[in-house]
Amino acid sequence: MSVWTVTGYKPFELGIFKPNDPGVLYIKKALEGELRQLLDAGLEWVIINGKLGVECWAAEVTLDLKKEFPDLKLAVITPFLHQEEKWKDETKEYYHRILARADFVESVSKEPYQGPWQFRNSDQFLLQKTEGLLLFYDEEKEGSSGFFLKLAKSYQEKHPYEIRQITFDDMKILIEEEQRNKDEWH
Template sequence: MNKLKTLYLTGYRSFEVGVFKDKDPKIQVIKKVLKEALRYYAENGLEWVLTSGNLGVELWGAEVVSELKSDFPDLNLGIIFPFSEFGSQWNETNQAKLQMVKQLADYVNSTSHQPYKAPDQLRNHTSFLLEHSNGTLMVYDKEFPGKPKFFVEAAEKFSENSPYLIHLITMDDLQNSIETF
C-alpha cells in the first residue's frame, strides 16, 4: 500500500457507548487510544484526517487531531458533512460542540449541498469518503453493532478492489487501554 496520506476517522456515536456527559471517563480512554493510533500514522506521513462531524468518536477524534498539531504542524483536519445544515436539529449544547470542532478544522464542506432529503445522500457521502481516503480508523467492534456498521461494510467491500486500510479499535482494545491508563 502507498503511504497513508488521508485517513477517515469514525466510530460510535456518544449514545452508542453510553456517554451522556462531557466529563465521562470513557471519553478520555477513547481519546487516548485514538491519539496513540493517530500519532503512529502522523509519524509515518499522514497528512489529513477526515470526519463527518458526528457526535461521539468523530468529534472527540477531531479534538485529538487538533492536539496533535503541536507535534505535527502539517497534519490537517477536514470535516466533510453528508449534507448541508448537518447538526442543525441538534440541541444547543451539541451544536456548540460541532461549531467548536468546525473552528479547529482546516477544511469544512459537505458532499451534498442540500439539506437531508434521502438515503442516497448518505451512500454518496460514504462513496466519497472511500474514494478520497487511503484508510479508516474506527472505534468499532463487530460484536457490538451500531451505526458505523454501514461504513465498515462499505469499506470492506471497497477494499476488495482497492488497497484500503481498515483499522478497527475494538472494545478489547479500549479495555486493555484502561489497564495501562
C-alpha cells in the same frame, strides 16, 4: 499524500451522555495512539463527516496533535448541509468550535437532509478520497458505523485500502494499562 477517515460509535451507542464521561478520555487516548502511529507513517489529513461521538473526539485529538505536528490537517466533510440543525444548543456550540478550527469544511451534498442516499454518497466519497479508515467499532456491539465498515471492506476487495480497528478488547487493555500506570504513581 496520506489521508485517513475516522469514524465509530455515536455517544449514545456507548452509553455516554455527558461530554466529561471518563470513557471519552480513554477513547481519545486510543485514537491518539493510532493517529500517532499514522503520523509516523506520513499522515497529513484526517477527514471526518462530523458525526457526534468518535468522529468529533477524533477531531479534538487531531486539533491537539497539530500543536506537535503543525502540518497535520483536519477536514470536516458533512453528508449534507446543516446536519447539526436539530441538535441541542450546547452540542451545536461544541460542533461549531470544531468546525471553526478545522482546515477544511465542506458538504458532499449542497442541500439540507433529503434522504439516506446522502449518507451513502458521503461514505462512498470518503472511501474514494482516503487511503485508510480508523474505526472504533466492535462487531460484538452493532452500531451505525457497521454499515461503513462493511462498505470499506467491500471497497478494500478492489482497491488498496487499509482498515485499522479499535475494539472493546483494545479499550480494555488500554484502560488496564492506564490503571496500572496510575497505581505505580501512587
